[in-house]
Amino acid sequence: MPEQPAVEIALDEPLDKLHEECGIFGVYGPGEDVANLTYFGLYALQHRGQESAGIAVSDGLTIRVHKEMGLVSQVFDQEALLDMPGHISLGHTRYSTTGSTKVVNAQPMVFNHGQIGPVAYGHNGNLINTAELRHEMLEQGMQFTTTSDTEVIGALLSRTPGDSIEVVLRRSLPRLEGAYCLMLSTRNQLVAARDPLGIRPLCLGRLGDVDAPGGGGYIVASETCALDVVGASFVREIDPGEIVVIDAAGVRSSNINKPVPTHAMCSFEFIYFARPDSVMMGRSLYESRVNMGRELAAESPAEADIVIPIPDSATPAAVGYAEASGIPYVEGMIKSRYITRTFIQPNQRLREAGIRLKFNPMRHLLDGRRVVLVDDSIVRGTTTRRLVQELRRAGASEVHVRVASPPIVWPCFMGIDIASRGELIAAHNTEPEIAALVGADSLRYLSIDGLKRAVDQQSGEGFCFACFDGAYPLQVPQQLEMDKLALES
Secondary structure, eight states: OOOOOOEETTSSOOOOOOOOOOOEEEEOOOOOOOHHHHHHHHHTGGOOOOOOEEEEESSSSOOEEEEEOOHHHOOOHHHHHTTTOOOOOEEEEEEEEEOSGGGGGGGEEEETTTEEEEEEEEEEEEEEEEHHHHHHHHHHTTTOSOOOOHHHHHEEEEEEEESSSHHHHHHGGGGGGEEEEEEEEEEEEEEEHHHHHHHOOEEEEEEETSSSTTOEEEEEEHHHHHHHHHHOOOEOOOOEEEEEEEEEEEEEEEEEEESSOOOEEEHHIIISOOOTTEEETTTTTTHHHHHHHOOOOOOOOOOEEEEEETTTTHHHHHHHHHHHHHBBBBOOOOEEESSEEEESSSSSHHHHHHHHHEEOOOOOTTTTOEEEESSSSSSSHHHHHHHHHHHHHHHHHHEEEESSSSSSOOOSSOOOOOGGGGGGGGOOOOOOHHHHTTTTEEEOOOOOOHHHHHHHHHTTTTTEEEHHHHOSOOOOOOOOOHHHSSSSO
């Protein structure tokens, strides 16, 4: 039998999880080491994308860009950062949803505007009218070198007349449909913009004393945890539909002139995407996730001896479940934090070894015990099935799976990598059927109402729950909808 080729397994990425697109971090800081600050800020946002990383720095005359495939620590060393002097920086870490995994799609990208000059920019989110905009510009003679919707945004901006970046953005951004947080750097300005629905997060921070001679500045970041890492103070969230410009004159704000029926922050930022030490919409994400576990325990109790999380993403929810249920919380699985990628042969024994390399059950805690296994979400169910098998192999007498989010039954069109509804285990199976498929004694999900209570928003106002209820905040183009919904069987 011929030898099968090795397969590269990304063990550093969560298995069978949703992925969101990117993290962005920028500094306006005369007198600050902006390249190194951005390096640390991107480190804090590494969970938002592990495919590529890049930094652009302006010294007022030249914009220098360094970007490659890989993690932040792999892309940058001290030599690269020392070669990027300046007072304005823009950093990006990427997970692709639109556009393939190639260095040409890495960000920041740069376009030249006839009236403004060079502009570096990065993008977090996903547009739903990329094909329409791209086709229009191709007919006008525009040449594209990547497959990314981010290049389409840059092409649109480069062709929009205006004597300032604010004017260009106000004229062009109303044409974009979908989720986007944009960060841009001209030679002398750091600029940020958030889509009118507010689907992806973006915040403003202050670094030191901006009024002190030779020090201080402002930071814009996807999450507040990145502000904490570099010692910046949180100022506020950038509002949905807001454009913020930071330069020598200070901070000023204007609005994208595009009314929307509601705001629609992606609820998965609260469930899984963002780090638990971040704050969004005035809420601690750690406490929100603990609340999800409490609500889950109230809705779906279990007769069990211990509660364990799938580390680390479900730990706060498991803490909440244990607290509300009175069942002891233990760390029943240990997660390796030092693995990146490995080449393995594609056979069952080594696939299972890959799972154990990432999550190793604690036999002395599990043997003979009835276990509640708390997860934050389930997409396809493949990892859940393997973990249940591992828990039983470690001696667990019963395994009751509790999921701290509602069942994912609809695809996302605004930045989550669900290719079709056919991928979603909950789209075609009941809870008992899913329990049987993953080998659990029982399986229950948190209800949508329970999720709303957990985030202290019982009306659901301000959030998008479309992957749970199919109520999309924007009308989806027919072809895009067919691509994701037609593959159900």
